[in-house]
Amino acid sequence: MSTPHHEKNNTPYRESDSARWAPEPDKRPGRTAFQRDRARVLHSAALRRLAGKTQVVTPGSAPDEEEPDGGSPAWDASPRTRLTHSLECAQVGRELGAALGCDPDLVEAACLAHDLGHPPFGHNGEKVLDEFAKDCGGFEGNAQSLRLLTRLEPKRFVPGASGEPESVGLNLTRAALDAATKYPWPRGAHPTDPGSPKFGVYEDDLPVFAWVRQGAPGHRRCFEAQVMDWSDDVAYSVHDLEDGLHAGHLDPNQLLAEPERREVFGVALRRYAPPGTAEEELAEALDRLLDQEWWPHGYDGSAIAQARLKDATSQLIGRFCLAAENATREAYGTGRLTRYAAELVVPRAARLECAVLKAVADLYVMQRPAQERVRADQRIVLTELAERLSAGAPDGFDPQFRALYAAAADDSARRRVVVDQIASLTDASARRLHARLTAKRR
Secondary structure (H helix, E strand, O other), X not given: OOOOHHHHHOOOOOHHHHOEOOOOXXXXXXXXXXXXXXXXXXXXXXXXXXXXXXXXXXXXXXXXOOOOOOOOOOOOOOOOEHHHHHHHHHHHHHHHHHHHOOOHHHHHHHHHHOOOOOOOOXXXXXXXXXXXXXXXXXXXXXXXXXXXXXXXXXXXXXEOXXXXXXXXXXXXXXXXXXXXXXXXXXXXXXXOOOOOOOOOEOHHHHXXXXXXXXXXXXXXXXXXXXXXXXXXXXXXXXXXXXXXHHOOOOOHHHHHOHHHHHHHHHXXXXXXXXXXXXXXXXXXXHHHHHOOOOOXXXXXXXXXXXXXXXXXXXXXXXXXXXXXXXXXXXXXOOOOOOOOOOOOOXXXXXXXXXXXXXXXXXXXXXXXXXXXXXXXXXHHHHHHHXXXXXXXXXXXXXXXXXXXXXXXXXXXXXXXXXXXXXXXXXXXXXHHHHHHHHHHHO
């Protein structure tokens, strides 16, 4: 029998944290259960597919047709994708988690896995699939991640009730699946807002979710999931700002002008700031950042400017992580903080600064007119793709989803398979499949 992870490393993790839905022996002595989890996510096809999924700017997209100054388009040929974001989130999370006493491989595995369920075209695609799936439980990228990790990603099979092999996905440990669960509740069960669109599990997947959450206190997120979530916020708020500057979509001097500042604060209040935030608080948060000696007050694309910008991103990440680390240590002391022994404490000032950065990227990158035209086209592509896959099934399905469609018990289950198939596609493969299926109908 393999030695439990907690015994090999004298860690605060329990044997039940290292349990897998389908028990299996260790392959190689000396490797921990959480190291295996990290390796499984890192080597998964689902993680590789994130290279072709939208983060903010669509991978491989053309530059804007015309820049406001009439010159040549400013365009970064290598914007961040869901994959690069996930890798950067994993680096941030691994170091922050380790500083607080978490198993670093466990936190890294959760960070690598947190976006696996996102469909083509990012949050734009998520909205289309949620509308299409409204009769079978809706769509949510985080719930799709759990479904992928526990069912769809081919890695481990066990005998099913019918005697046929049944997938258990990557068969990660209980602690890894829990750490990757940002919203530990089903649809409509948000602890403070039942109408929230955010949830972490579909009805189909409640049995494994109940197993994952065994012993968990209500809807509370485990400590590692909180570290993952803050690392996600830090990584994308900072790097989206960096990408916007690189691409020429943002002039830092705009953040000194009152009309532009009020627009930023309006976006932050609507989408990113904690409840009860006043505009004056956001102004103070932005001014704190602008007052830092490393803040990028100008950017011309030169090597020196690129180095200064990279230093600014490092300073911001360190600022946000140290704020959370110091505040959490002040609250809980110097011991190892894991699972349900603590809450991550993020000071309000840090959350407001992070919210302002998100709003800046939202306003100057995501809300550009050219991006809205792209998003409108993406919605058409996914809507038509879902309709044609449903009407012509199983034509257009990958072999894996063709088999799942054939085995589906009813119309609701079949619609869920259509959703699973589309969610597995990259931006480019969704467009190719759409083009093939629409050409057949002409």
